[in-house]
């Protein structure tokens with residue numbers, strides 16, 4: 060589907076807004092002449108304006124009065140203040156897109172004085188290079204065509220799936236937080252290469268290309284991860300020796316716990332908990 064060019068109002072211009080705006084600019088989704096931005100931090104908004112090449116408003120309220128599609132990209136704890144600020148200038152035609160982790164449609168609707176044209180999206184940082192993964196969930200008041208348009212905007216920068224809102228915390232725990240988990244794994248694999256005698260830069264390139272190639276085998280060649288594992292591990296060979304160490308250390312369980320813990324944290328944010336509970340407390344909720 061053609062995405063068209065959008066005038067987007069950026070409420071917050073931190074890392075994620077910058078990743079999305081850069082990618083939309085590159086894919087020509089962003090109408091620079093109709094897009095505006097604001098961030099409470101001068102350095103963040105000036106850097107954004109310079110990098111993306113769009114004008115700065117004087118407040119969130121000005122962004123909202125100038126743009127029809129609003130992208131809320133502040134941390135969950137700052138959402139309430141932004142909603143309060145823009146509420147007086149909100150018009151029925153505004154389409155509000157929030158990427159804030161754990162902030163429910165209901166909370167957004169309440170904060171916007173009953174405005175219901177809201178879409179929640181949980182993207183990830185891969186959007187910056189056109190290889191993001193986003194989960195999307197819209198309020199029933201958003202028309203199917205508008206949901207498709209928002210979906211198109213995120214599809215322009217990667218993979219998109221529609222999910223019921225109840226699953227967005229799990230999307231947050233898996234693909235929203237996932238780039239950090241995968242980055243940690245890549246870094247550790249590269250360390251393993253260095254431990255085994257490879258120069259640092261080469262080890263990092265080999266590790267990153269290995270993750271990329273494995274992802275492409277799964278996504279493009281349709282292979283199940285178990286097939287890839289079994290095909291690589293020859294009897295009595297090198298791979299099974301390494302796999303044995305990973306299985307003994309419980310790496311599968313640890314990764315499952317990491318996703319579960321991140322999902323729990325998204326649920327806590329939804330309940331207004333700004334301080335993380337203990338890991339034990341989180342697991343006992345399951």
Ligand SMILES: NC(=O)C1=CN([C@@H]2O[C@H](COP(=O)(O)OP(=O)(O)OC[C@H]3O[C@@H](n4cnc5c(N)ncnc54)[C@H](O)[C@@H]3O)[C@@H](O)[C@H]2O)C=CC1
Nearest residue numbers: 071073074075098099100103132133134135137159160182
């Ligand atoms: N970083 C990531 O990989 C992802 C982040 N998210 C969500 O995106 C949102 C933004 O995250 P990041 O970009 O990482 O955070 P960030 O800290 O880089 O950016 C947030 C920006 O909001 C600004 N801000 C705070 N209060 C404001 C206000 N009242 N008005 C205008 N701007 C204000 C801050 O100055 C900051 O520049 C969060 O809600 C997060 O849950 C979602 C998916 C992935």
Ligand SMILES: O=C(O)[C@@H]1CCC=N1
Nearest residue numbers: 160231234235236237
């Ligand atoms: O760590 C966070 O809170 C955000 C949400 C998803 C990725 N980063």
